[in-house]
Amino acid sequence: MEKDKLLTRFIRYTEFETTSMDEAQTFPSSEKQLVFARFLAKELTNIGLSDVSLDEYGYLLATLPANDDGSSPVIGLIAHMDTSCEASGANVKPQLHKGYQGDSLVLNNEKGTFLSPEMFPELTNYIGQDIITTDGTTLLGADDKAGICEIVSACEYLLAHPEVKHGEVKIAFTPDEEVGHGADFFPLNKFGADFAYTIDGGQLGELNYETFNACDVKIFIKGRCVHPGYAKGKMINAISLAAEWQNALPAGERPEYTEGYEGFFYTNKINGSTDEVIMHMIIRDHNAELLEKKKKIVLELAAFMNKKYGHDTIKCELKDVYVNMKSFFEKSYHIVDRAVKAMEKGSVKPIIIPVRGGTDGARLSAMGLLCPNIFTGGHNFHGVYEYIPLQSMLKATEVIINLVSDNK
Secondary structure, three states: OOHHHHHHHHHHHHOOOOEOOOOOOOOOOOHHHHHHHHHHHHHHHHHOOEEEEEOOOOOEEEEEOOOOOOOOOOEEEEEEOOEOOOOOOOOOOOEEEOOOOOOOEEEEOOOOEEEOOOOOHHHHHHOOOOEEEOOOOOOOOHHHHHHHHHHHHHHHHHHHOOOOOEOOEEEEEEOOOOOOOOOOOOOHHHHOOOEEEEEEEOOOOEEEOOOOEEEEEEEEEEOEOOOHHHOOOOOEOHHHHHHHHHHHOOOOOOHHHOOOOOOEEEEEEEEEOOOEEEEEEEEEEOOHHHHHHHHHHHHHHHHHHHHHHOOOOEEEEEEEEEOOHHHHHOOOOHHHHHHHHHHHHOOOOOEEOOOOOOOHHHHHHHOOOOOOEEEOOOEOOOOOOOEEEHHHHHHHHHHHHHHHEOOO
16 A cells, blocks of 8 residues: 555545535535545545445435455445534644654644643654644544545445455445434445445544434523613523533533443533523433433423423423344344454554444445444544654554455
């Protein structure tokens, strides 16, 4: 695998702004995702993949034809084109830090933004490696352009090395994963894989077949605005009620205090004024019963505050988003085991951990396409501290090749 070619491809991908928009009424949620998809469609055609197609919803499909005896399963490889709206994805300026020596990496001198082992201890795992970072003003986009880059690079390698035998491989690059809609219009029947893998994980060796159960919550708080000079006994400040709501949630069950299998309540957006506040929350838990208890806490809090401040002061809308995909693998663990063997063949130690989030694979597994998640190599997604070691990307590409090739 050519390191320089992989780097050039990834840097080129980061030049595309593909931020998805969580309040959009269109699909995909941003036109710029389609611009990237059209670019990728040309690239997939140019490297020699067949059946390249881009539909009206922004799903890009392609096929790597089989070159074996026909006995292999049809395997799917999936990555998403959009990036998170939690940080800017415009004018991304990647930096390559060659031969990292364990010190702090300066991202932006002017802003005083840097990566240090004190802040991010896992950096010390990559001493001597080449680390790609942002310039401290945007996210990098390794989530999930690294996954796309690794899939395309693996396919290009397999096309150039017909001596490596493999079954038919189906490729899908999807829009709007970051806003929870990546599987809404997934062309499952056209895709035609027996099972698949999302290439959308984090650190080197990460392998996931468990996700959160997920519920999104929107809270509408109705206030009463009166001139502050004459407000005594009359004003109901929706902002104050929003603060009361937040403080009433279980204090130890916020993302900053939880890990492993611990679920959380996360208020991630708030807009409004004295008259009205709209808050967005996500509640997550790997255990479905515990998620239901969390949903009950939210509804009971709304009822309590309505009793305290008046009927219809608080209105909640709850929406289930995806379920933990673990149960789908109880009788199909061989799909996970195949990924384990692909990593071990590439001298990568598998790190099987639950996803503290979700993937398109969670919804696709519920739809009948079993789909574990494999590492890209990236860290600190969704923010200006995002980075990825180039050597981890090379290993991810190697693992993908091992995954789809004949490993019986």
